Amino acid sequence: MTTSFTYESAASAGSAEAIVRLISPTDLKDQTAQWVQPQIDIALRACHAKGLFKGEQEQAEIIATLGLHSANHIIFVGIGNAVGLAGLRLAGATAAKALKRIKAQTVQLQVPQEVIDGGNGYSAEQASQALTEGLKLAIYDRLPELRNEKQRYEISKLSFVLAGGGAEPSGYAEKWNAGIARGELFAEGVKAARDLTNLAGNRLTPEGLAAYAENMAREYDFDIEVIDEWTAAEQGMGGLLGVGQGSANPPRMIVLHYKGAPDDNETWGLIGKGITFDTGGISLKKAAGMEEMISDMGGAAAVIGALRIVGEIKPAVNIVAVIPTAENMPSDRAFKPGDIITMMNGLKVEVVNTDAEGRLVLGDGLTTAIRRGATKLVDVATLTGAVLSALGIEATGAVTNDESLMEQVKQASEKSGERVWQLPAYPEYKKQLTSDAADLKNSGGRYAGTITGGLFVGAFAEELPWVHLDIAGTAFLDRSRSWEPKGATGVMVRTLAELVTGE
Structure with missing residues (x-):
């Protein structure tokens, strides 16, 4: 209709x-x-x-x-x-x-x-x-999915x-209609992200997510690279390959380019975690609630939804959007606790928990964005269950190395109504990631898990301005509230769009 x-x-x-x-x-x-x-x-x-x-x-x-x-x-x-x-x-x-x-x-x-x-x-x-x-x-x-199709x-x-019937302010109808048009675009971006996130794990694999991105790129005339497992190996993407090696569905690194300001040296790097299903791997999750792990690509969906809005508005900015996507599965090929993997930027990581996989693919995602010209980075990920302990389902947790960029994100979130709460990033927290066997380990333990998980990702920012958004508590709900439904919410689509469009 x-x-x-x-x-x-x-x-x-x-x-x-x-x-x-x-x-x-x-x-x-x-x-x-x-x-x-x-x-x-x-x-x-x-x-x-x-x-x-x-x-x-x-x-x-x-x-x-x-x-x-x-x-x-x-x-x-x-x-x-x-x-x-x-x-x-x-x-x-x-x-x-x-x-x-x-x-x-x-x-x-x-x-x-x-x-x-x-x-x-x-x-x-x-x-x-x-x-x-x-x-x-x-x-x-x-x-x-019903035998008899249901209509929305x-x-x-x-x-x-x-x-x-009062007097309208001068030019009010034109202003109101402009806002309606923008609101409709933003809502459609969110709805696309929700539909994508709600897809069952057997309906959306890493290759399927790459195909979706390719179709979107054709629709909006974005340049796109889809890096398969062989090219990923050539480029040294040890984090992406390590996480994806246990699945029969191979991983992909998806890179989308939008150049709305070719003469500008600044380029946004938007990185979205795209784990299409997360069992936890060898560090297997509990059975109860595991079906909700279809939502572990909520960060990727947020980036894709925001890019749909960008494709319609065509703002004068440059964006490189990176989606590292994989399935985290247990098998005889799966990576395991105690393994040491070499990341794309050369850092060696001791794997102490295979369920801390999102930060590994994001590390390679940040490196990919930087090597393609990103000058400021925002990553979005359903990263930690710990963020639920800290903030519940009411706010997205944030970790940053740059207060100026963090303030921009906060202002965008205030416009969108998607709450973001900044967590501390004291140097002492980084010590929890110290490894006896490698440059760092992929989990800092139970305490301050959202912060240490974010700081692990930040280790790959190469001193560029960076903000990490942990949406594990806000991306998928077990009950509806306000304008968000039960299931996928599409959270951070509108915040990212407000951020990069700058209106």
């Missing part, structure tokens, strides 16, 4: 199956306020009087009009009293979930004057982008309208 999101004047918007009205607790206290229709307004006040609807965030009240209005349903969505971009995105998600319940196809979303007036700390474009992202991302459903619910047409 094709969907249409647009801004329209109240006079030209026409009828809709459902009307969504954003409303705050302050609005509900105004006994003279008029929102949609007198009897419907009275019904909402009755809900408020009983404490059923307070206008708070994530609250929605669906009222059937029963012929009192041209729309079949009015949906009142709470926005709270302090409305920022995160609140607008959340309001969009709350509205989407209510619309899914009544399967509305045509929708009019009425935006209060106070939401679009100045002084809120955001522009009209940012407001419409946030609302659009919330709506589009919360509508998304993971499609199960979609809104066929949604019109944003200024509530109350």
Whole structure:
């Protein structure tokens, strides 16, 4: 189904199956306020009087009009009293979930004057982008594989309208529609990452991920290299080959090039961990929950989703995106604890835990990006279970060697609403990676595992500005929340896109 999101004047918007009205607790206290229709307004006040609807965030009240209005349903969505971009995105998600319940196809979303007036700390474009992202991302459903194909619910047409018929600021419609367009692009990038991450391990192998990247490169005219196991051996990618050698599905190093500023010496290096399935290898994981290890390529999906957005926006930046992809499997060929492998940059690593495999492929990934001209590096990976102990599922953990680049990432995450929390990188933590047998070992032990895992990756940054993002707690959820569904979330797609587009 094709969907249409647009801004329209109240006079030209026409009828809709459902009307969504954003409303705050302050609005509900105004006994003279008029929102949609007198009897419907009275019904909402009755809900408020009983404490059923307070206008708070994530609250929605669906009222059937029963012929009192041209729309079949009015949906009142709470926005709270302090409305920022995160609140607008959340309001969009709350509205989407209510619309899914009544399967509305045509929708009019009425935006209060106070939401679009100045002084809120955001522009009209940012407001419409946030609302659009919330709506589009919360509508998304993971499609199960069923004998009888299931169709996703979609809104066929949604019109944003200024509530109350007030006067629009000059040029507001153009700004609003520009934000809608950007929000739709960002949402589509996230949805692509979610679909890719949700693929079963037998549906997505390293070769399959490489084929996906090749198709995307053709679609957006990116240059692409797909390095197979033989070329990887020639280039000395011991980390990638060591992790992948236990599987019948050979590893790949995928490199995508985007040159939007050929005369600029600066090049972003985006590196995404692409372990298409992780058993832990010889250091085998527990059986319970192992099926979720289809998500161990969530970092790769984030980079791919962000590149889809880049391909549409075409910003004036240079990017080299690197996806080291492999399956980590136990077999008679698998690497094992005690092995010593030589990485692409020449460092020798003692393997003490084969389930600490992501940092090995990322090490070769960073070297690959640097040798292809990257001047600043951001890697994204479902790296450690320890990040769940530290931050739960509420934030992505970050480790860096450069505060300036870290600040850029933080600003991008604030725009996207994807929380990032910086962890310390004290020199003392690096001592936990000291090996008696090699230059370093691939695990620093139980304590500060997210930090030491990140610092292992950072050992391959060659003093370039670098930020590591550990999404092990945020990439795959066991329950839905706000605009993120159960299963793959596509986290960091929008943060990376905001980072490199610089808007």
